[in-house]
Amino acid sequence: MPIMNWQMFDTNIKPIEKYPERHVFAFFRTENDTSTTALSFDSVKKIVLIFSFFVFAATSWSCNNGRPSKGNAVAGDKPSRRKAQVSIVSPANNARAALGKSLTLSAKAASEDLHIDSLQWFVDGKLLTSTSLPEITEWHTAGLTTGTHRIEVVAHYAGGDRDIVSTTVLLLAPQPPKRYTCRVVAVYPHDVGAYTQGLLYDGGFFYESTGLTGESTLRKVLPATGETIQSLNLPHEMFGEGLALVDDRLVQITWQNQTVFTYRKNDFNLLHKSTYAMKEGWGLTFDGEHLLMTDGTARLYFMDREYFTEVRRLEVCNHTGTIPLLNELEYINGELWANVYRQDEILRIDPKTGVVTGVIDMKGLLNAGDIKSDTDVLNGIAYDKLTGKIYVTGKKWPKLFEIAIKEKHENK
Numbered sequence: 001m002p003i004m005n006w007q008m009f010d011t012n013i014k015p016i017e018k019y020p021e022r023h024v025f026a027f028f029r030t031e032n033d034t035s036t037t038a039l040s041f042d043s044v045k046k047i048v049l050i051f052s053f054f055v056f057a058a059t060s061w062s063c064n065n066g067r068p069s070k071g072n073a074v075a076g077d078k079p080s081r082r083k084a085q086v087s088i089v090s091p092a093n094n095a096r097a098a099l100g101k102s103l104t105l106s107a108k109a110a111s112e113d114l115h116i117d118s119l120q121w122f123v124d125g126k127l128l129t130s131t132s133l134p135e136i137t138e139w140h141t142a143g144l145t146t147g148t149h150r151i152e153v154v155a156h157y158a159g160g161d162r163d164i165v166s167t168t169v170l171l172l173a174p175q176p177p178k179r180y181t182c183r184v185v186a187v188y189p190h191d192v193g194a195y196t197q198g199l200l201y202d203g204g205f206f207y208e209s210t211g212l213t214g215e216s217t218l219r220k221v222l223p224a225t226g227e228t229i230q231s232l233n234l235p236h237e238m239f240g241e242g243l244a245l246v247d248d249r250l251v252q253i254t255w256q257n258q259t260v261f262t263y264r265k266n267d268f269n270l271l272h273k274s275t276y277a278m279k280e281g282w283g284l285t286f287d288g289e290h291l292l293m294t295d296g297t298a299r300l301y302f303m304d305r306e307y308f309t310e311v312r313r314l315e316v317c318n319h320t321g322t323i324p325l326l327n328e329l330e331y332i333n334g335e336l337w338a339n340v341y342r343q344d345e346i347l348r349i350d351p352k353t354g355v356v357t358g359v360i361d362m363k364g365l366l367n368a369g370d371i372k373s374d375t376d377v378l379n380g381i382a383y384d385k386l387t388g389k390i391y392v393t394g395k396k397w398p399k400l401f402e403i404a405i406k407e408k409h410e411n412k
């Protein structure tokens, strides 16, 4: 499966709030001099512009006569092609810090003669505080989410000019995840023809979304026998992915078709078909309020349960970095459990913060004798909230397992 990991282009910029008159949110420095230019665009072009920003910024920094430029994107407020007169000292560009820590925000002027009226600090487009040099501001990250956050400072000068300087900080989990082992409680048959992309349990049945072009289905399965008792074939071009239950509606997303289907649970009648902006759809589950979706990156999207529009997003992190390739999901008792593509482990994630709190080792779940040439990866988690039972399977696996987990202690 081709993977396009475009998380590096995401900066979560909310461009409108502080520059309503211009919608300025992307900047570049020209290659032949060190002057800067601010670009103005409609917000609908945001993704393309953010991509451009990184490409141009990377080019400019590599051509900056070898000088360390502090790595900050810089822009003059007017297209005057002059250097910004302030720079961010702390945090350093691309800094990493543990979620919950307080970070120092500080900037410096290029010249002692420069008269700065005020500095406005923004985090993810929201005003944090106004101050003036050489004051230092504390940024408290407790209560935020892991992942990349954008820090911007707007310097207002005497005479009305201003500069905007920005950097990013990656907030990580404050401690390593706990480690768990897995024990098989019960074994059920599973259709080896099912390329499992979404799995859930409800009312005594599994509901499963299967993938592959021309073979994708939505199906209702009797656990005891693995028999498919109801099935719907997706249109030939549609590649089925994550599946979630919202009240009496099944919601199924697709891999690269940017299409979401909503069916009546009881008869698989198609109620609604719409599209979404993410290039890819991977995992899906429902937390009782929002649909939680992955797209093959480290991002977790919170989608509106009725209109499937994005409400918010975060980037899932452990203590060392972001975790890309998040796949099938299950919301379990306030936690998010997630498959990771091609990994024999399941992550336990705090969906409020994005922190990976646990890693469940699933190696050896399938016996060697059950592994054939087309047996694919571990994928599919289902939860029976009435009994607390947790089920897992994989793509084209002959078995589906009820599992229990136990914490793995160090040095074992």
Ligand SMILES: [Ca+2]
Binding pocket: 198, 199, 200, 243, 284, 285, 328, 329, 330, 380, 381, 382
């Ligand atoms: Ca699931």
